[in-house]
Amino acid sequence: MKLKNYLSIIxxxxxxxILPMMLQSNVVLNFLIYILIVTLGAQGWNLLGGMAGQxxxxxxxxxGAGAYAISMWQINLGLSAWSGFVVAIAVGALVGWIVRFLSxxxxxxxxxxxxxTLAFAxxxxxxxxxxxxxxxxxxRLLPIETGVQHLQFADRTYFYWFALAMVAIGLVIVRWxxxxxFGAHMIAVRENEDAARALGIDVLRTKLRAITISAAMTxxxxxxxxxxxxxxxxxxxxxxxxxxxxxxxxxxxxxxTVFGPLVGTTALHVLGEAAKLFAGEIPGIDLAVYGCVLxxxxxxxxxxxxxxxxxxxASKKAQQPAVETQP
Amino acid sequence: MxxxxxxxxxxxxxxxTGSVYALVALGLTLVYGVLHIxxxxxxxxxxxAMFAVLMLNQVxxxxxxxxxxxxxxxxxxxxxxxxxxxxGPGSHGKDENILMITLGISIVIENVxxxxxxxxxxxxxxxxxxxxxxxxPFIFSQARVFGLIxxxxxxxVLWIFLARSDTGKAIRAVSKEKLGASLVGINVNHVYAxxxxxxxxxxxxxxxLLLPTFYVNPxxxxxxxxxxxxxxxxxxxxSIVGAMMGGLIIGVVESLSGLFLGESLGQIGIFLxxxxxxxxxxxxxxxxxx
Numbered sequence: 001m002k003l004k005n006y007l008s009i010i011x012x013x014x015x016x017x018i019l020p021m022m023l024q025s026n027v028v029l030n031f032l033i034y035i036l037i038v039t040l041g042a043q044g045w046n047l048l049g050g051m052a053g054q055x056x057x058x059x060x061x062x063x064g065a066g067a068y069a070i071s072m073w074q075i076n077l078g079l080s081a082w083s084g085f086v087v088a089i090a091v092g093a094l095v096g097w098i099v100r101f102l103s104x105x106x107x108x109x110x111x112x113x114x115x116x117t118l119a120f121a122x123x124x125x126x127x128x129x130x131x132x133x134x135x136x137x138x139x140r141l142l143p144i145e146t147g148v149q150h151l152q153f154a155d156r157t158y159f160y161w162f163a164l165a166m167v168a169i170g171l172v173i174v175r176w177x178x179x180x181x182f183g184a185h186m187i188a189v190r191e192n193e194d195a196a197r198a199l200g201i202d203v204l205r206t207k208l209r210a211i212t213i214s215a216a217m218t219x220x221x222x223x224x225x226x227x228x229x230x231x232x233x234x235x236x237x238x239x240x241x242x243x244x245x246x247x248x249x250x251x252x253x254x255x256x257t258v259f260g261p262l263v264g265t266t267a268l269h270v271l272g273e274a275a276k277l278f279a280g281e282i283p284g285i286d287l288a289v290y291g292c293v294l295x296x297x298x299x300x301x302x303x304x305x306x307x308x309x310x311x312x313x314a315s316k317k318a319q320q321p322a323v324e325t326q327p
Numbered sequence: 328m329x330x331x332x333x334x335x336x337x338x339x340x341x342x343x344t345g346s347v348y349a350l351v352a353l354g355l356t357l358v359y360g361v362l363h364i365x366x367x368x369x370x371x372x373x374x375x376a377m378f379a380v381l382m383l384n385q386v387x388x389x390x391x392x393x394x395x396x397x398x399x400x401x402x403x404x405x406x407x408x409x410x411x412x413x414x415g416p417g418s419h420g421k422d423e424n425i426l427m428i429t430l431g432i433s434i435v436i437e438n439v440x441x442x443x444x445x446x447x448x449x450x451x452x453x454x455x456x457x458x459x460x461x462x463x464p465f466i467f468s469q470a471r472v473f474g475l476i477x478x479x480x481x482x483x484v485l486w487i488f489l490a491r492s493d494t495g496k497a498i499r500a501v502s503k504e505k506l507g508a509s510l511v512g513i514n515v516n517h518v519y520a521x522x523x524x525x526x527x528x529x530x531x532x533x534x535x536l537l538l539p540t541f542y543v544n545p546x547x548x549x550x551x552x553x554x555x556x557x558x559x560x561x562x563x564x565x566s567i568v569g570a571m572m573g574g575l576i577i578g579v580v581e582s583l584s585g586l587f588l589g590e591s592l593g594q595i596g597i598f599l600x601x602x603x604x605x606x607x608x609x610x611x612x613x614x615x616x617x
Contacts, residue, residue, distance in 0.1 A: 055423055057430070102606055111365040111426050115556055116605050123598045130592050240549060244434060251427060252401060284441030284545070293436030298424050298431070299417035 006175060012259070020157045029156050031273070036163040037224045041242065042249035042261035044217030049247065050256030051174075051183065052188025052210040055110075058111045059218050059246050061099065061124050064237035066092040066219025068128060071142055076133055081151035085223055092219020093212045095124075100211040104204050109193070118243070122142055125238035139233025142226065151227050163224050167262070170217055174307040175258050177213075184210030187256075218246065232327050241287070248290050252297045254304030263305050269291060315321045329586065337582045343471040345538055345578015350478040351551055352558035352570040353485065354529030360565025361502040361522040364425040368409075370552025371433035371440075372527055376402060376534035377543040378440060384451050384538075391535045392473070392552050398531035406527030411520040433548065440545035450542040453466075470539035477536045481529065482571055489567075498522055502565070508515040520570060554581075563611030572612065 009245065023029055041063055049055045069091040073084035103116050128134045146154045153159045154263060177183045185206045188196040197203050226232050245268075246261075253264025272286030279285050333431045351373060358366045379398060383389045389397075409432065418424040458469040489495035500508040501518045541547075556579050562569025577597060584596025604611065 016488060053423075055426065102602075108605060108609065109423060111604060112560075112609060114426060115365065115553075115560075116602060119598045119601045119605075123595060123602070126592065126595045126598070130589075244430075247430075282442045283445065284438035288435050288438035288442060290440065293430045294431035294434065295413065295417065295428055297493075298419075298428050302419060302424070 005179060006172060009168065009171045009175060009258070012262075013164065013171070017161065018140070018166055020160050025103050031158065031269065033160050033163055033228060035269050036160070036167050036244050037228065038249060038269070039262045039265045040163070040167050040221035040224065042217045042253075042265055043167070043174060043244040044219075044221065045246040046152050046212045046216065046250040046256065046261050047174060047177070048210050048214035050250050050254075050260065051178065051190065052186040052207060054207060054210070055114045055247070056243075057114040057247070058099075058119070058121035058243050059214075060238050060240065060242040061117065061121040062092045062096055062215035062218040063083070063222040063225070063242045064121070064124055064128070064221060064234070065095040065215075066222030067136060067232055067237040068222075069219070069228050070223045071140060071232045074142060075140055080149065081227065082292070084147070085151065085220075088179060088219050088223045089216050092222070093216040095120075095219075096211045096215020097261040098322055099209060099215075100208050104207055118240075121238055121240075121243060125234045128238060131216075134231075134234070137234060139236070141233060142230040144230060152230070156241040157179050159228060163228075166224060168218055170220075171258060171262075173213070173217070178258065182206070182209065190256075252293055254306030257304065257306050260306050267305055277308060291321060332464055334586070335421075337586045338469070338579050339467070341467060341579035341582025342575045343467065343475050343578070344480075344582065345575040346454040346478040347533055347574075348551075348554055348558050348577055349571045349574020350474075350529060350533040350536065351478045351575055352479055352555045352562070353478075353482060353567065354526035354533075355555050356559045356565055356567065356570045357485070357529070357558065357563065358522055361516075362425075362519055363581075364422060364429070365556070366523070366526065367426060367429040367552065368432040368436065369429075369526070369530070369555060369577055370548030370550070371436035372402070372405075372548070373530045373534060373551050374440060374543065374545060374548035375436050376527075376530050376586055377538055377547065378444060378539045378545075380534050381449055381451060381543060390453065391418050391538045395532055395535045398535060402527040402531040403524040405524075405527055407520045407524035410523035411516065415516055415519065433552075437545055444545060446544055446546070448542045448544045453539050456539050469538055470536075474540075477532060478571075478574075481532050482567060483531075485525070486567055489509075490569040494521060496517075530544075553601065554597055558602070559595055559611075560601065560609070561604050566611070569611055585615040 019032065020029055041059065044062065045056065045059050066088040069083065069088035069206050070084040073079050073087055074081055099117060099120050103113055108116055129137050134140070143321075144152065146152045151162075153162070188199065188201055189203055189206050193203055195204075222237060225237070245265075248263035249261050249268060251264070252268060253262065254260030268290055271289055275285050275289045277327070278280075297304065351369070355366060355369050358364065358369075376398060378392050379401075380394055383397070384391060413432070414425055414428050417428050453470075455469055460467045460469055460472060489499060497513045497518050498521065499506070500511075500513060501515055501522075505515055508518070512596050554577060558570060558573040560573075561576060562571070562573030577600065580596045580600055581593060583592030588595065
């Protein structure tokens with residue numbers, strides 16, 4: 001682990017860490033926390049969709065699995081939030097593994113895989129909607145118990161730092177993976193599955209590992225969501241909105257890049273808020289803007305916002321493992 | 328257990344509903360067969376068409392069935408333009424990009440509808456909405472029977488169009504061999520856009536047939552899109568006969584799982600069928616090897 005590979009992450013995280021000290025407004029802090037939560041989910045999506053090239057339309061399945069695991073652990077079993085956190089990661093990873101195992105065994109690729117993930121998220125939503133212990137469609141409230149041991153903080157700033165720490169871990173993991181052999185395997189699978197297999201890469205194993213890590217990261221973001229808002233219902237965590245947000249953030253920010261999800265989420269949410277400010281509180285206006293941004297990004301900026309970064313030299317670009325090759 | 332006649336009636340009602348699913352799936356499967364892309368905006372466009380029917384009905388008092396000749400050309404042009412000017416140039420020739428652009432289009436359509444109409448559930452009350460045909464011990468909603476007839480007629484017309492007309496032959500040529508088709512002078516981009524337009528035109532008919540009995544709200548597309556994909560995957564991607572049969576089967580699956588599992592779990596039958604088909608028979612029942 002060479003420090004210089006992680007220098008940019010340290011700088012960005014340090015800058016983000018001192019940000020709340022310059023803020024007075026709780027609204028802005030709230031906004032930033034939500035961005036961090038979505039960023040983490042998007043990092044999970046980006047690992048699978050950007051690096052391994054497996055587009056998922058149903059990452060809400062993992063987000064919701066993590067969120068439901070941690071809340072049911074506390075509400076129904078009365079156990080602590082921290083152990084629930086660990087359980088939620090395991091549950092998220094397990095759901096990811098199952099989805100992938102089933103779909104890869106059947107050889108599903110591309111659009112078929114995207115659709116089957118969407119169907120899994122919908123199945124989980126319908127199940128959570130009709131089961132008793134999940135509280136059904138009306139959802140459940142988490143008991144309010146502030147304190148570090150309950151993973152709830154009276155001061156939002158602490159939660160911000162906690163979420164930031166999770167995002168930082170995510171950034172380090174993604175950077176680290178991109179430098180390992182496994183990272184190279186994922187990119188090989190993304191670029192050409194058959195060629196990767198011919199080179200002796202175990203494609204199924206690579207995809208399984210990718211989705212397991214990806215699902216675990218997205219499950220953590222589900223945990224953060226529930227611990228912050230202290231409320232859960234099926235449409236909120238299993239609905240299509242989360243799946244779309246994490247996918248969009250990665251696509252807009254820069255597919256397969258380390259900072260893409262962070263940049264993309266921030267850009268989208270700033271735009272969404274601007275649209276709300278401009279057009280008033282019309283429901284759906286922020287998502288309509290996101291959709292336009294997605295189309296525009298694919299048409300005009302296929303490598304995402306990060307490809308606009310001016311200081312990157314051409315040789316450095318070639319080293320970046322995740323840069324898309326133009327056809 | 329339910330008595331036999333209730334189960335039989337559920338099956339028949341399911342087939343009536345399924346025929347409209349088949350019609351929605353028809354457009355999807357046609358586009359897939361030719362462009363080899365999954366058009367994710369299909370459901371959202373159906374929602375838009377249904378709102379158009381609703382508005383024309385409320386503002387001008389037009390009966391949904393009368394609107395078919397008005398909406399079919401409108402949606403054809405919309406589909407043609409979307410493929411020709413947004414999806415075609417924007418995709419840079421990559422399939423993943425096409426999928427993502429259609430996803431983007433569906434997000435935009437759905438949320439613009441939400442912004443205009445809000446999330447209220449609306450429906451049309453025609454004087455025949457609640458009329459029924461009584462056949463022996465069974466009761467059928469008239470509007471749903473008209474839906475079945477409309478779907479079958481559309482499928483047959485489409486079949487003849489693809490088999491006989493020059494445009495239909497060009498579409499089939501492009502779906503078989505894109506490069507070869509362009510070498511004999513077929514404008515591939517034009518054929519792509521025409522196919523997309525026909526796919527959307529099917530939605531116009533579906534919307535007109537649906538509204539006398541169905542409700543509409545901006546997110547209804549999401550419900551239909553997975554159902555339509557299930558139908559297409561079950562019937563085999565690109566197969567018109569497959570789409571019709573798949574639609575009927577899915578209608579029955581939904582109706583029976585609603586009957587046996589209860590209303591809230593009814594939809595799960597469709598999703599589980601979808602996952603099962605994708606896992607065990609991705610080529611579908613009537614499709615060639617995918």
